[in-house]
Amino acid sequence: MFVHIFKTRLKCLLRDKEMLFWSLLFPVALALLFNIAFSNLNAHDTFEPVKLAVVADESYLQDAAFRGALRNVSTGESRIFDLQETELAAARTMLRSNDISGYILAGDVPTLITSGTGLGPSIAKTFLDSYLQMQSSVNSILAKDPSSYEELMDRLNARLSYTKEVSPGGGESNPVLNYFYSLIAMTCFYGAFFGNREVLDVQANLSPLAARISVSPVHKLKSFLYSMCASLLINAAEVLLFILFLAKVLGIDFGEDTGLVVLTALMGSFTGVTFGAFISSLVKKDENVKIGVIIAVSMTGSFLAGMMYGEMKYIVQQNVPVLSYLNPINLLTDAFYCLYYYDTYTRYAVNMGILATFAVVFCLGTYLVIRRRKYAGI
């Protein structure tokens, strides 16, 4: 009987194009959109050197220190400026035609000429202010103690940074990944559509098909479990396919522990499908209302897990930390992030433990409702 029901159910679910769209193609489409959006975001993050000119007049040519400092920050791959040494007239023309962000007149005190505000002029001004401040400090120290020149130069050349970024695990901090992980969590929870359908097709008071199946000589709970196996298999396969797509096509990093990534996906899928069954058995309204509740809960959970706005996850953690643990989509998102970011499993285990508790609650709740075999009304 298991094979008969399971096989038929697989056929039904695989032929339900609407369900397949929402549970697989929709997340794939969203992932592609995310990828396009975040690619542009990363392109914007790449620093473009500021186009700057300096008037190569006599004072500039005589000020070797300034010329050296300016040339120093205008060479190499991580240069700040694309520097042009030119005449005053040419510099003015380039500024007017917006070919440069500004130009510098060396003079007695170097001066920045810009046509307005913006990132380029601000960077140039910051550099110039910093140089002038440094020059002033050096001049005043040397005026007091000319013998300290060498030590001063050594210290200036050995600037120290007192903070550094460290990763507690193998991965580098990457807030963009959270968007994709929450998308996987959403996909797992779209498995709720499968769970919903299973309950609709087993509760005789919810559909004629369920009533018809209920009068057949098959134990109701067995029939439900056999069908659920098909739903779980399809949803788990969809989630794994989706992860494969993210990893191989979009190049999303999941860390090194593939086995645990698969385990997390399977746990997410199980929780998602049982969540749908739970909602469907709990909400005593028609199918549209049940689907509405599933979508509302999934999308709210995804939003709070940072799918639409990355900072939201941290806002929730800071202001309502308990909500982070009550939102299964956040737990799942965080579990994936833990596998990528940390090399210890404490936080991951906590997430998975709470998710498992949710799944047990969903299963028990569903069982308590659907175990009823006769109804007050049909």
Added chain:
Amino acid sequence: MVINARNLVKRYGELTALDHLDITVEEGEIFGLLGPNGSGKTTAINCILSLLDYDEGSIEVFGRPMTPENYEAKRKIGIVMQNVAVFQELTVYENIDYFCGLYVADKTLRRKLVNEAIEFTGLEDFRKFRPKKLSGGLLRRLNIACGIAHKPQLIILDEPTVAVDPQSRNKILEGIAELNRNGATVVYTSHYMEEVEQLCTRIMILDKGRAIATGTKDELKAMISIGEKVIVDTDVPDEALLKALGGIRGVSSVSYSEGAVTVTSGRGMSSLEAVLEILKKSGAAYSRIRTELPTLNDVFLEITGKGLRD
């Protein structure tokens, strides 16, 4: 006895859907449950199938109390629900195979039974069609095929011909009669008196959850006071003509509506000859004249004071 339901009471709040109803169905008969919409036919069926809780009474099917766990009885029952209950994603063949498979595990036997059901319901040309491609009539036939493929001993059909074209309806009724000839006991619910009259060997008329009459169609018709009706299609008749018709011996009533005069005789009486004579004498113009024997609607009308379709 195949079904023995005693003193069934089912209440929905203030509404009593079944009011101390007794239903007995003997092996081999076609038992009809006739009644208007809301009379309790489907509620009674759902109670018998152990889908619905009931407040009082007892139900035995094949000699054993009917419960959701009585799989032995369930295995012998074929049910055709009022609403078509099939999987939209499966083909005709796959749907019948699925439902048959809930009763029959052996694949070879099942294939044979499914093919027989397809042939029986005339769905040979549609075996690879999905339900949404089928017309209303074909869909009903698929619904029936899913219910009878496993060759049940008891077939319960709940309004199987609702929204079906006359051609499909006749095909369905012929099929049900054949199933009965092949040995199945049939319980058939409908609010179409013509169907029940044509098909059923014994009929129970339901109204407001109560059985108001039970018997063969002849026994039911014998319960009422009216006999043959003579119906004359004519223009508005004058008072004198109506009075003359009313004066015929044995006539219980004369009425006029929608272009026809209806002369109703008492039980066992006939008035056709006298009506023709009066029409000839009066010179009244008429386009057609016909006679009708009492129908189940007349039985229902006389007992409840309203028509089956009111």
